Amino acid sequence: MSWETVIGLEVHCQINTDTKAFCGCSTEFGAEPNSQTCPVCLGMPGQLPVLNTVAADKSILTGLAIDAHINLESKFDRKNYFYPDLPKGYQITQFTVPIVEGGHIDITSKDGVKKRLGVTRIHMEEDAGKSMHEGLDAVSHIDLNRSGIPLMEIVSEPDMRSADEAIAYLKQLHQVIRFLGVSGADMEKGQFRCDANVSVRRPGEPFGTRTEMKNMNSFRFIKQAIEFEVNRQIELIEDGGEVVQQSRLWDSVKNESRPMRSKEEAHDYRYFPEPDLPPLRVTQEHVDAIRAGMPELPGQLRQRFETDYGLSPYDADVLSQTRETSEWYESLVAAHPADPKRCANWMANELLGRLKEAGKDLASSPVSAQRLAGLLDRVGDNTISGKSAKDILDEMMVSNDDADSIIEAKGLKQVSDTGAIDAIIHEVMQANPNQVAGYRGGKDKLMGFFVGQVMKASRGKANPGMVNQRLAELLKG
Amino acid sequence: MPFSSLSDIQNRLNSGQTTAVEVAQLYLDRILAFNDKLNAFVHLDAADVLAQAEASDAYRAKHGARALEGLPIAVKDIFCTQDGPTRCCSNILEDFHAPYDAHVISQLKEAGAILVGKTNMDEFAMGSSNETSAFGPCCNPWDTDRIPGGSSGGSAAAVAAALTPAALGTDTGGSIRQPAALTGITGLKPTYGRVSRRGIIAFASSLDQAGPMTRNVKDTAMITAAIVGHDAADATSVADAPIIDWLAACEAQDMKGLKIGKPKEYFIDGMDAEVRQTVEDALKKCQDLGAEIIDISLPHTEYAVAAYYVIAPSEASANLSRYDSVRFGHRCDNPEDLLDMYTRSRDEGFGSEVKRRILTGAFTLSSGYYDAYYLKAQKVRTLIQQDFIQAFEQVDVIATPTSPISAFKLGEKTDDPLTMYLSDIYTIAVNLAGLPGLSQPCGFAQNLPVGLQWIGPAWREETIISAASAYEFATDWSTQHPAEFNANGGES
Numbered sequence: 001m002s003w004e005t006v007i008g009l010e011v012h013c014q015i016n017t018d019t020k021a022f023c024g025c026s027t028e029f030g031a032e033p034n035s036q037t038c039p040v041c042l043g044m045p046g047q048l049p050v051l052n053t054v055a056a057d058k059s060i061l062t063g064l065a066i067d068a069h070i071n072l073e074s075k076f077d078r079k080n081y082f083y084p085d086l087p088k089g090y091q092i093t094q095f096t097v098p099i100v101e102g103g104h105i106d107i108t109s110k111d112g113v114k115k116r117l118g119v120t121r122i123h124m125e126e127d128a129g130k131s132m133h134e135g136l137d138a139v140s141h142i143d144l145n146r147s148g149i150p151l152m153e154i155v156s157e158p159d160m161r162s163a164d165e166a167i168a169y170l171k172q173l174h175q176v177i178r179f180l181g182v183s184g185a186d187m188e189k190g191q192f193r194c195d196a197n198v199s200v201r202r203p204g205e206p207f208g209t210r211t212e213m214k215n216m217n218s219f220r221f222i223k224q225a226i227e228f229e230v231n232r233q234i235e236l237i238e239d240g241g242e243v244v245q246q247s248r249l250w251d252s253v254k255n256e257s258r259p260m261r262s263k264e265e266a267h268d269y270r271y272f273p274e275p276d277l278p279p280l281r282v283t284q285e286h287v288d289a290i291r292a293g294m295p296e297l298p299g300q301l302r303q304r305f306e307t308d309y310g311l312s313p314y315d316a317d318v319l320s321q322t323r324e325t326s327e328w329y330e331s332l333v334a335a336h337p338a339d340p341k342r343c344a345n346w347m348a349n350e351l352l353g354r355l356k357e358a359g360k361d362l363a364s365s366p367v368s369a370q371r372l373a374g375l376l377d378r379v380g381d382n383t384i385s386g387k388s389a390k391d392i393l394d395e396m397m398v399s400n401d402d403a404d405s406i407i408e409a410k411g412l413k414q415v416s417d418t419g420a421i422d423a424i425i426h427e428v429m430q431a432n433p434n435q436v437a438g439y440r441g442g443k444d445k446l447m448g449f450f451v452g453q454v455m456k457a458s459r460g461k462a463n464p465g466m467v468n469q470r471l472a473e474l475l476k477g
Numbered sequence: 478m479p480f481s482s483l484s485d486i487q488n489r490l491n492s493g494q495t496t497a498v499e500v501a502q503l504y505l506d507r508i509l510a511f512n513d514k515l516n517a518f519v520h521l522d523a524a525d526v527l528a529q530a531e532a533s534d535a536y537r538a539k540h541g542a543r544a545l546e547g548l549p550i551a552v553k554d555i556f557c558t559q560d561g562p563t564r565c566c567s568n569i570l571e572d573f574h575a576p577y578d579a580h581v582i583s584q585l586k587e588a589g590a591i592l593v594g595k596t597n598m599d600e601f602a603m604g605s606s607n608e609t610s611a612f613g614p615c616c617n618p619w620d621t622d623r624i625p626g627g628s629s630g631g632s633a634a635a636v637a638a639a640l641t642p643a644a645l646g647t648d649t650g651g652s653i654r655q656p657a658a659l660t661g662i663t664g665l666k667p668t669y670g671r672v673s674r675r676g677i678i679a680f681a682s683s684l685d686q687a688g689p690m691t692r693n694v695k696d697t698a699m700i701t702a703a704i705v706g707h708d709a710a711d712a713t714s715v716a717d718a719p720i721i722d723w724l725a726a727c728e729a730q731d732m733k734g735l736k737i738g739k740p741k742e743y744f745i746d747g748m749d750a751e752v753r754q755t756v757e758d759a760l761k762k763c764q765d766l767g768a769e770i771i772d773i774s775l776p777h778t779e780y781a782v783a784a785y786y787v788i789a790p791s792e793a794s795a796n797l798s799r800y801d802s803v804r805f806g807h808r809c810d811n812p813e814d815l816l817d818m819y820t821r822s823r824d825e826g827f828g829s830e831v832k833r834r835i836l837t838g839a840f841t842l843s844s845g846y847y848d849a850y851y852l853k854a855q856k857v858r859t860l861i862q863q864d865f866i867q868a869f870e871q872v873d874v875i876a877t878p879t880s881p882i883s884a885f886k887l888g889e890k891t892d893d894p895l896t897m898y899l900s901d902i903y904t905i906a907v908n909l910a911g912l913p914g915l916s917q918p919c920g921f922a923q924n925l926p927v928g929l930q931w932i933g934p935a936w937r938e939e940t941i942i943s944a945a946s947a948y949e950f951a952t953d954w955s956t957q958h959p960a961e962f963n964a965n966g967g968e969s
Binding site: 089277 | 563565576674675678710711712791797801803804805819839844847851
């Protein structure tokens with residue numbers, strides 16, 4: 001009998017505000033430890049939190065992007081626990097009434113099946129500081145720069161049925177968040193962290209006991225951790241054991257998870273309403289204004305790229321991966337409006353590959369959309385061959401010259417003059433009488449030989465289309 | 478001079494009869510002479526006080542006087558000040574120096590006031606007798622064997638004995654009004670949200686409010702005018718609070734047409750008969766002044782103390798979590814590990830009443846008990862708020878005793894926390910409802926001061942200030958003072 005996997009995900013996503021959630025400290029990453037702190041985020045006596053409303057607006061925007069309900073009144077609560085990197089001894093979060101409820105993320109599996117996955121809620125909370133225990137003379141150090149940085153916790157319904165679906169959900173969510181510009185969502189910087197709740201059951205039965213895999217910040221580890229946990233639970237049950245509700249940590253070196261604490265030791269967080277913060281009230285007009293400023297989302301872009309520009313689903317997907325990519329593509333189309341598909345091919349297949357090899361991205365690309373359009377113009381008007389154009393692009397990657405000056409300097413202008421091409425063809429035919437006889441005797445395959453010879457003789461500059469056409473004519477005799 | 482009101486001193490300063498330095502010196506001398514008897518001050522930097530006074534005289538000479546120019550004001554040890562220690566009378570903050578001023582401290586400085594030391598209080602404001610202070614109890618100037626009330630006991634005793642003409646206190650369940658009553662002075666707890674809480678060490682955030690403790694109503698109004706106002710850095714400070722002409726409210730000399738509510742739940746058999754009679758007499762006086770006394774009912778009053786002792790400790794249990802010895806405050810010697818550091822530091826740093834409240838609060842918030850305690854207490858709080866709203870449809874102000882008893886003896890109730898908690902029975906509901914409350918002296922019982930409490934509708938402090946002013950105008954209770962402290966400091 002088969003097993004069904006049930007997965008629910010909690011994503012902690014740093015909201016990209018200039019200042020922290022409840023004080024004026026900078027949120028910039030990588031500063032000297034404890035340099036971005038103040039009496040509020042240090043939990044000094046008598047200090048009070050004041051909400052950074054930018055964090056609330058970005059949470060609302062995220063909610064709107066996933067078709068969620070925005071609570072016009074939401075509340076803050078205190079989550080109590082002691083830890084040295086939690087200065088107040090409680091975390092300000094939204095427990096009873098979060099700012100966003102409901103919503104969904106749509107995914108498409110590798111075999112093209114679409115599925116809608118529910119989002120339970122998005123609530124705002126503050127991050128804790130960072131404890132460092134190792135390599136510091138057996139003394140623990142605490143950096144409170146991160147203390148009070150605003151987070152969104154995005155909680156899904158237990159709708160995922162495989163690690164692949166979980167990853168598809170996370171990637172889609174990650175992409176939406178990046179598009180909205182509400183978070184850098186840089187996983188290496190811990191700006192997008194995931195907890196996975198995993199259980200298994202026989203199909204049709206109630207949910208099994210779940211375990212929680214904590215604090216993972218790489219899609220690969222998340223997939224490995226979920227798969228490991230599913231197998232562990234199935235083996236455990238099949239061996240007659242029982243899954244114990246617990247939090248587990250994924251060890252990416254040993255490729256295994258281990259329990260953090262079991263339910264018996266679980267914290268009682270003693271949640272209660274945060275008396276220092278009144279309920280957060282927003283008007284419907286404010287929510288509507290945020291909605292009006294919503295950028296186009298990846299799904300909408302993909303659709304538009306296919307319809308308006310005739311792109312293949314693959315190209316449309318590649319070019320809508322990030323807001324930056326899609327904007328770059330559209331500025332290329334604006335500069336070379338004649339052929340959006342040519343723009344897509346050259347950007348997706350040629351430019352992005354070269355940038356990757358050079359360790360660069362679109363933001364640091366040596367070739368601007370304008371310069372690439374200049375090259376595509378010359379491909380479009382047959383001044384150069386596609387082959388030459390690729391060489392020219394290589395050249396453009398390392399020089400500041402535009403396509404026209406490289407064509408000029410290197411004499412790469414394509415020969416499309418019938419007389420000149422005919423003269424080369426005659427030379428080639430005279431030099432290869434046996435092949436001419438063979439072709440005329442029915443060996444059609446020799447056409448390729450002649451094309452190659454003519455192109456070689458023209459040092460690649462002959463227009464290949466015309467070469468084919470003229471050869472067919474002249475070889476007939 | 479020593480028992481002069483703040484406004485008298487202000488007049489003499491304005492007319493050039495005296496200087497801020499002379500005034501400061503007079504009260505410094507008195508503190509030196511009498512503080513040993515009272516233990517009202519737990520910190521004093523005389524040189525700093527004189528320097529402030531000199532600066533104030535210089536300011537006056539150059540720019541003229543600000544609202545509180547040159548007037549000495551002592552503050553409870555709960556207000557963070559950049560100068561000197563701020564310890565909330567707790568060992569857990571033994572070496573704490575705040576790197577900031579509380580918002581109200583900045584406001585007092587900007588108004589030209591001279592800040593005179595830190596006054597004694599119950600540890601973290603948890604107490605009704607000032608006996609839980611880590612610096613030892615404070616005594617009542619009317620009988621030094623007795624408590625001054627709490628938690629702002631030091632501020633109350635200092636004003637009552639004229640070691641300072643005025644002081645700031647805080648009031649979470651009566652901590653301004655009850656000690657004011659027990660020491661024969663005037664104290665106001667403004668409407669919740671009227672005064673910024675920033676920089677005031679939190680006890681119970683939804684209840685705490687700072688206010689003045691003075692010799693008379695006008696002085697209370699003068700200081701209140703300086704410390705109210707919206708503070709963007711306190712999200713519970715109200716931005717569009719109705720503005721009051723505080724000094725104009727003090728001009729009332731009668732009570733014609735005033736409807737005073739007399740809640741039956743506040744005049745009960747359990748209270749001291751002499752205190753009751755004194756307050757009844759005061760209400761008769763109000764009638765003579767033209768007021769109409771209307772019997773009213775605040776039916777949920779009897780649940781106020783219970784609700785308070787769930788809500789306040791719940792909030793306190795979280796508010797006091799930051800005293801974990803990690804970043805500041807007392808840390809135990811040689812902790813074995815993190816848990817040992819937490820438990821031993823907090824065990825050594827907190828006194829037993831604070832521990833009792835933290836434990837109570839952690840319990841009432843814990844999973845499985847939250848609904849039965851915290852949530853139910855919040856519902857009671859709503860009912861109590863509604864009681865008052867309904868009452869104020871009938872009456873303009875409510876008058877009650879401030880405390881059911883006069884000052885009790887030191888040590889008398891320390892082993893009986895429940896009886897101690899009941900001494901706030903008449904003040905607590907006002908905090909739960911977020912209303913303004915004022916206590917003023919209205920006579921004596923057992924030769925000890927008795928307080929009359931005025932309760933007003935939210936944001937309508939002028940109603941109770943006017944009523945209290947009229948009562949004060951017609952009586953002389955606010956000019957009485959304990960004879961033991963008559964001598965000038967310099968001569969004793």
